Amino acid sequence: MECTGCKQGAFYVLSVAGRMDALTSQGFETECLARLDAGDTRIVVDLSALEYISSAGLRSILAAAKKLKAVGGDLAFCGLTGIVAEVFTVSGFAKLLPVYATRVEALARS
Amino acid sequence: MTEHDAEQADEQATGPPARTAVGGGPDSSASLDRLRLPAHLESLPRFRELALAWAERAGLGQEAVQRLDLVLEEMLMNVFHHAYPGQLGDVELALLSSRQALFSSRQDNPRPEAALPGRLSLTLTDWGLAFDPLAPTRPAQAGGLADGLTEGLVDGLAESLEEGQAEASFDDLEAQLEANLEAGLDERELGGMGLFLLRTLAQAAYERRGNANVLTLTFGP
Numbered sequence A: 001m002e003c004t005g006c007k008q009g010a011f012y013v014l015s016v017a018g019r020m021d022a023l024t025s026q027g028f029e030t031e032c033l034a035r036l037d038a039g040d041t042r043i044v045v046d047l048s049a050l051e052y053i054s055s056a057g058l059r060s061i062l063a064a065a066k067k068l069k070a071v072g073g074d075l076a077f078c079g080l081t082g083i084v085a086e087v088f089t090v091s092g093f094a095k096l097l098p099v100y101a102t103r104v105e106a107l108a109r110s
Numbered sequence B: 001m002t003e004h005d006a007e008q009a010d011e012q013a014t015g016p017p018a019r020t021a022v023g024g025g026p027d028s029s030a031s032l033d034r035l036r037l038p039a040h041l042e043s044l045p046r047f048r049e050l051a052l053a054w055a056e057r058a059g060l061g062q063e064a065v066q067r068l069d070l071v072l073e074e075m076l077m078n079v080f081h082h083a084y085p086g087q088l089g090d091v092e093l094a095l096l097s098s099r100q101a102l103f104s105s106r107q108d109n110p111r112p113e114a115a116l117p118g119r120l121s122l123t124l125t126d127w128g129l130a131f132d133p134l135a136p137t138r139p140a141q142a143g144g145l146a147d148g149l150t151e152g153l154v155d156g157l158a159e160s161l162e163e164g165q166a167e168a169s170f171d172d173l174e175a176q177l178e179a180n181l182e183a184g185l186d187e188r189e190l191g192g193m194g195l196f197l198l199r200t201l202a203q204a205a206y207e208r209r210g211n212a213n214v215l216t217l218t219f220g221p
Helices: A026-037 A055-070 A082-091 A103-108 B003-014 B041-058 B062-082 B098-105 B144-163 B166-182 B187-201
Strands: A002-008 A011-020 A042-046 A050-053 A074-078 B019-022 B032-038 B090-097 B120-126 B203-209 B212-219
Touching: A002 A026, A011 A026, A011 A055, A011 A103, A026 A055, A042 A055, A042 A103, A050 A082, A050 B062, A055 A074, A055 A082, A055 B062, A055 B187, A074 A103, A082 B062, A082 B187, B032 B041, B041 B062, B041 B090, B041 B120, B062 B090, B062 B120, B062 B187, B062 B212
Parallel strands: A011 A042, A011 A050, A042 A074
Antiparallel strands: A002 A011, B019 B032, B032 B090, B090 B120, B120 B212, B203 B212
């Protein structure tokens, strides 16, 4: 798993590539918390380069989402494909968290 | 010395192998492979590597390979975390390609093998606490709470879609989730989500065989 990011207006866009599995997922929560410490509480996560996610990845996302919400921020997602989109759907995460088809749509929200 | 004796002698010479190939490898009609490793996270990459290599040889489609990848991780993690409380045991992965299954059933139901897409069966065996990951409710198991969470999430979601009340349902779902997060989203709850993914994404069968948990996962049509 590799995270890269940049500021875009009110949001911090975090692109996650590779695999979010039991071996790597903790890094996502760590990255989000680092952004939170840096003052970025509204994060858009672009998953278009993510090839795989397991329940360990979902858990890391939930933990990060909860911490961002606690400070008035949020965590939104875009670019889900293949097994990643399937896991978001069957787990109910696609309804629990804001999910957009594209990064442009995710950035256009208020 | 017969050929069979020679094989036995080879096995004795090298000791009990951690991994054995039976039947001449994946290109023969009978293809079976086994890998037995300690039940901890460090074993995950080797199990995965073996399973994906076999998935490729079996000719599984991309979607089936992705589901296999996911369900294998979930089930291995379940064993790693819950099968051997306070001690380290082993877990074994056995792989059976479609060719052998087809070969054995051919006489009963002859049909052209070439017309059938790839299929791969994975059998996970551990010798820890008895646990049926396919049992619908397991109040005595620590994972029960998480199963309630995920099943509640999806059931609620289905209802809201039917009734057109997505907004109200979202709050309900979030409340359920928050309640469970407050209760502590520990490793066992993670396992609960894994069990849900298993039931959703795989054809699976469980058997308690002596002191072993034997879970068979089949991918492909």
